[in-house]
């Protein structure tokens with residue numbers, strides 16, 4: 088199949104910059120039906136060595152230290168924003184104004200209001216958008232979505248969603264940009280709960296109202312050594328500084344469809360490492376899934392359990408969405424970065440068709456509206472309705 092090339096520019100060549108670069112390169116190979124072939128045009132990072140190294144490693148034609156060069160490049164049609172959250176507003180507004188299609192990593196804005204501003208700008212500019220809610224693309228999660236859509240679980244009664252990671256569980260973990268309100272905006276509510284809210288709404292529908300709570304358990308942390316303030320760096324001794332956003336957030340939610348729910352996210356938990364999961368229950372069955380065992384899910388259908396009750400374990404297979412692009416056999420599983428390849432494929436398909444796909448900025452805005460209600464309820468200590476931003 089003859090493919091049309093599409094120029095990609097990436098801003099921020101840390102963890103996510105690399106993951107996205109590899110993913111866009113892999114789409115043509117994993118999804119031969121995709122009419123667009125990503126061409127890595129230019130990458131930018133404020134650390135010159137990182138920009139140069141990424142250029143060579145991933146095969147970008149050019150690299151730069153100023154992100155404006157990515158947006159100004161006439162060969163760039165799609166901008167991927169994988170920089171820290173404090174750069175999202177400025178870069179996203181500039182990319183939209185330049186008419187570039189735009190992927191911005193979650194949580195998009197530092198605050199729900201910033202997310203709304205970015206979503207409005209992209210809509211007014213008429214560009215197509217995407218965000219990094221990658222966990223939704225796991226074949227097991229997409230299979231769960233199909234089963235729920237087909238009514239196999241019956242009307243949903245309740246839902247539990249969580250994102251439990253321990254990246255900041257060590258008190259010696261440095262005060263990276265993620266742990267500072269000015270730079271990251273929301274803490275666990277933005278960084279982690281955004282994924283859990285997206286997953287919950289994809290599976291159980293929109294949220295009507297919430298009541299939430301939050302806590303910062305580790306109040307201060309070592310100041311990062313410049314250039315080493317990443318996700319997983321630890322440091323003993325030296326000056327300490329206040330952590331200014333939350334380690335934990337929890338919320339009771341009521342879905343518009345009537346189901347009840349609980350959502351939680353925590354970055355200092357001991358035990359779970361990447362427990363991104365859900366349990367969804369209906370009058371006729373239940374499904375549960377956990378990213379730590381991403382290539383399987385547990386299914387209970389009341390009609391099958393009359394004699395032999397209990398969950399049964401289902402391994403993902405080529406008959407489940409996207410699995411076959413990566414392996415021909417059941418139980419031969421995918422990894423984290425494969426979810427980014429699926430995300431990239433879906434975004435390129437959306438660009439090829441000119442039809443906005445999911446999860447675009449409208450989805451992110453819906454997530455932000457839930458985050459906004461949760462933040463309001465921290466202050467009022469009452470149920471808060473989810474309102475338009």
Ligand SMILES: NC(=O)c1ccc[n+]([C@@H]2O[C@H](COP(=O)([O-])OP(=O)(O)OC[C@H]3O[C@@H](n4cnc5c(N)ncnc54)[C@H](O)[C@@H]3O)[C@@H](O)[C@H]2O)c1
Nearest residue numbers: 099100101102103131132133154169170171172192193219
């Ligand atoms: N979807 C996911 O699963 C997932 C996972 C991790 C991070 N993220 C999101 O991705 C984004 C980036 O996170 P990360 O973990 O890759 O961060 P990171 O700190 O590893 O990388 C950020 C990079 O941006 C660069 N940078 C900083 N200022 C810059 C500037 N002015 N111009 C150009 N580059 C600049 C830094 O030098 C660094 O290389 C965040 O918004 C985060 O929330 C998403």
